[in-house]
Amino acid sequence: MSKIRQRNFTFADxxxxxxxxxxxxxxxxxxxxDDAPHRYAGYLNAPDIALAVSLACExxxxxxxxxxxxxxxxxxxxxxxxxxxxMNPQDTSDTTDCESDPAxxxxxxxxxxxxxxxxxxxxxxxxxxxxxxxxxxxxxxMVQIRVVPHASIHATEPGQLIWRTHDQTYRMxxxxxxSVRMKWExxxxxxxxxxxRKDDIKDHF
Amino acid sequence: MSGAANPVMPIDPCQEDPEKLAEFEANIxxxxxxxxxxxxxxxxxxxxxxxxxxxxxxxIVGALPEGEWITRAPSLRRKLALTAKVQDxxxxxxxxxxxxxxxxxxxxDMLRDLCTGKTKYHNCFNYPAPTWAxxxxxxxxxxxxxxxxxxxxxxxxxxxxxxxxHRINMEEAFHFxxxxxxxxxxxxxxxKQKQMTQEAFDRWWGPSIMFFGPPxxxxxxxxxxxxxxxxxxxxxxxxxRFVNRFAPAARDLGLVVHVxxxxxxxxxxxxxxxxxxxxxxxxxxxxxxxxxxxFFKVIRGNGPCNAHRLALRRFSYEQGAWVRRAIASGDTxxxxxx
Numbered sequence: 001m002s003k004i005r006q007r008n009f010t011f012a013d014x015x016x017x018x019x020x021x022x023x024x025x026x027x028x029x030x031x032x033x034d035d036a037p038h039r040y041a042g043y044l045n046a047p048d049i050a051l052a053v054s055l056a057c058e059x060x061x062x063x064x065x066x067x068x069x070x071x072x073x074x075x076x077x078x079x080x081x082x083x084x085x086x087m088n089p090q091d092t093s094d095t096t097d098c099e100s101d102p103a104x105x106x107x108x109x110x111x112x113x114x115x116x117x118x119x120x121x122x123x124x125x126x127x128x129x130x131x132x133x134x135x136x137x138x139x140x141x142m143v144q145i146r147v148v149p150h151a152s153i154h155a156t157e158p159g160q161l162i163w164r165t166h167d168q169t170y171r172m173x174x175x176x177x178x179s180v181r182m183k184w185e186x187x188x189x190x191x192x193x194x195x196x197r198k199d200d201i202k203d204h205f
Numbered sequence: 206m207s208g209a210a211n212p213v214m215p216i217d218p219c220q221e222d223p224e225k226l227a228e229f230e231a232n233i234x235x236x237x238x239x240x241x242x243x244x245x246x247x248x249x250x251x252x253x254x255x256x257x258x259x260x261x262x263x264x265i266v267g268a269l270p271e272g273e274w275i276t277r278a279p280s281l282r283r284k285l286a287l288t289a290k291v292q293d294x295x296x297x298x299x300x301x302x303x304x305x306x307x308x309x310x311x312x313x314d315m316l317r318d319l320c321t322g323k324t325k326y327h328n329c330f331n332y333p334a335p336t337w338a339x340x341x342x343x344x345x346x347x348x349x350x351x352x353x354x355x356x357x358x359x360x361x362x363x364x365x366x367x368x369x370x371h372r373i374n375m376e377e378a379f380h381f382x383x384x385x386x387x388x389x390x391x392x393x394x395x396x397k398q399k400q401m402t403q404e405a406f407d408r409w410w411g412p413s414i415m416f417f418g419p420p421x422x423x424x425x426x427x428x429x430x431x432x433x434x435x436x437x438x439x440x441x442x443x444x445x446r447f448v449n450r451f452a453p454a455a456r457d458l459g460l461v462v463h464v465x466x467x468x469x470x471x472x473x474x475x476x477x478x479x480x481x482x483x484x485x486x487x488x489x490x491x492x493x494x495x496x497x498x499x500f501f502k503v504i505r506g507n508g509p510c511n512a513h514r515l516a517l518r519r520f521s522y523e524q525g526a527w528v529r530r531a532i533a534s535g536d537t538x539x540x541x542x543x
Contacts, residue, residue, distance in 0.1 A: 009517070011516075011523070015519075015523070016523055018313050023312075023532075023533055025306070040368075041372075042300050042369070043300070044299065045303070046532075047533050051532070059296050062292075063296075063372070063375070081242055082240040082242055084237060111238075112239075112240055112364055113238035113364040170282050170289065170383075171285070171286060171289035171290075171293075171379055172379050173378035173379045173381070175382075176379075176386045177382065179386060180382060180386050180389060183389035183393060184389065186393065187392075187393075187457050187458060188457045192453065192457065196450055199349075199353055199446070200352075200381075200382075201375075201377070201378040
């Protein structure tokens, strides 16, 4: 055990005070392949967007193959309430986007509990009209539509190395599946191994 | 790598608006997932907060015993895997604290309440890990138990927690498989390696059996935590499934299930073969009832490593205060010497 872990710790009665300053919450989306839609990955807390992007690359960018990351402040979201049933927008009388309006990215949630996935982008003068336009165009079959100003989304550079390209099978279940199966076969009957493995999380092997 | 707490319901659901409560319960019964903007009973919010905060705390503290072994891993691949695992566990804590934030408690308050012992983490992390074989056992048995539990939690009713569980389980699958590979390697090794593995197994079998929490109370299926699908399988059912899976696997590996007595430091002082650990005609494996007095003693903070784990967490929190200040406000005053 390292020396620092062997020491006898002594502390003041009270914890030191909270760190002052504003730490904001950011939403992170990742894309598994070039041109694949960005999918909700999770949240993180950071003092500014630059550090948020950096932390997102280190955390969510290393969980699975990843070619691009989007990050935005949670406050930038405008969304419909999460419906109990899939939406079926009746008013599809839509207007053409005006090129001078700001761009918005549309995300949709197909079922309650699902993650939000990038659907499209559009242009609208404000968040309210962006949301209603997004619902009319993309709301069918969704339980929730979310719009975020394109300018608020900070993305990694195209071609930026996020998911490292060296062999990372040591950090994935499938990196062990074959060797584990072979080792079990040396000591167990095949049907016992199959019975034992039925509680594995199979999607990830 | 953790099971979530058994959520305690501190608020009487009967105080809620009966119409809203009925609609909420009907939605749950119909398999509808609850999202943060939905109405929910206060007891549900508080129960989910406690459950996800306890889970987050467990992820953070669970990284401590394994982190100590990174520098002493027996090969580069094992070192890379253990480093990735510890990074994963802390990341799981981060994600679960975020779920808890949405339920009404600030992240800073959660980190501080963990340091001061106001909130708890999973009992199993209060046991010592003195050998590399203990790291193998933590990943095989404890992560194996966590997978069983978290697979069921991923079928729960609170959307943000369910989404987080899916993401966490993807990584737990690697943790478990890595641990399984380590145990298989050790048990196909030298006599000394096998003995070390048996001793580690003796230390961790008991905490693994207790992992799923105390025995269920009568009628627990009708109580809010299960009625509201905060958890969907009983402690005893999960425990039996765990034993059915791991007892025969251990036997086939050459490991013997013992009933152990331990000293204050968590080391085995006496052991005897668990004669109950055989299958019945239905295929259910028997096991000796865990020492629940020990379980509750550890919960109350008197386990072998409670004080050390909390002290290390608090030490890290206090030493890291200047980093948080620097990040949050640009104040780069150096910390006191360690």
